[in-house]
Amino acid sequence: xxxxxxxxxxxxxxxxxxxxxxxxxxxxxxxxxxxxxxxxxxxxxxxxxxxxxxxxxxxxxxxxxxxxxxxxxxxxxxxxxxxxxxxxxxxxxxxxxxxxxxxxxxxxxxxxxxxxxxxxxxxxxxxxxxxxxxxxxxxxxxxxxxxxxxxxxxxxxxxxxxxxxxxx
Numbered sequence: 808x809x810x811x812x813x814x815x816x817x818x819x820x821x822x823x824x825x826x827x828x829x830x831x832x833x834x835x836x837x838x839x840x841x842x843x844x845x846x847x848x849x850x851x852x853x854x855x856x857x858x859x860x861x862x863x864x865x866x867x868x869x870x871x872x873x874x875x876x877x878x879x880x881x882x883x884x885x886x887x888x889x890x891x892x893x894x895x896x897x898x899x900x901x902x903x904x905x906x907x908x909x910x911x912x913x914x915x916x917x918x919x920x921x922x923x924x925x926x927x928x929x930x931x932x933x934x935x936x937x938x939x940x941x942x943x944x945x946x947x948x949x950x951x952x953x954x955x956x957x958x959x960x961x962x963x964x965x966x967x968x969x970x971x972x973x974x975x
Contacts, residue, residue: 809834809882809974810873811951811966812898814889814944815910816937818917819955820962824910825886827963828970832884835876839887842868856936859893866897873898873905890940895948906973908966909944912955 811834813825822838829836840848847861869887876883889895889907899905918934944950951969953962 808877808880808904809970810876810902810905811884811908811970812873812889812895812905813884813886813908813910813966814895815912815955816890816917816941817888817934818920819910819912820920820959821886821888821910823959824908824962824966825884827959828884828966831963831967832882832970835881835883837869837872837876837883837885839865839869839885839889842872856940859891862894863897866894870897870900873902877902877904888937890937891942892944892948895944899948906970907944907948907950908970909950909952910955910962911943911952914938916956 811825811828813821813828815821822840825836825838828834843865847857847865850857850861866887869885873883873885885898887898889898895907899907914934944952951966951973953965953969955962957965
């Protein structure tokens with residue numbers, strides 16, 4: 808039983824990579840965005856960055872979903888920005904079977920990808936605030952770190968390989 812939390816700024820490929828991991832390993836997929844209350848989605852849709860007060864209920868809802876999967880003895884992959892250490896502490900905390908996967912990339916590449924996607928509520932204009940908020944995970948968080956530069960299948964390959972090494 809393992810839960811992988813796939814984190815990174817908006818546009819880093821969290822959903823795409825999490826979907827790939829889910830398909831490859833047969834794990835449950837939880838899209839963190841679905842846990843946002845409508846007020847958060849509207850703020851982001853209008854280019855208004857979320858505050859920590861906006862995020863706390865969202866993060867606790869995701870943590871509850873993680874605990875439900877763990878209690879059922881299952882494995883899952885969760886796509887969630889988890890930009891700050893305090894956010895990751897809520898999601899991972901003292902859960903030894905929850906692994907952090909950090910999708911690392913530079914702003915120019917991610918901005919280009921965001922500009923190309925259709926129908927997403929998060930505008931490119933909020934990318935600066937995402938990078939300003941980002942606290943890259945430290946070694947003590949034992950993250951799996953992968954570059955977002957390769958194609959999605961190569962990223963999924965790298966993540967799955969490292970997850971299997973960790974759980975072997």
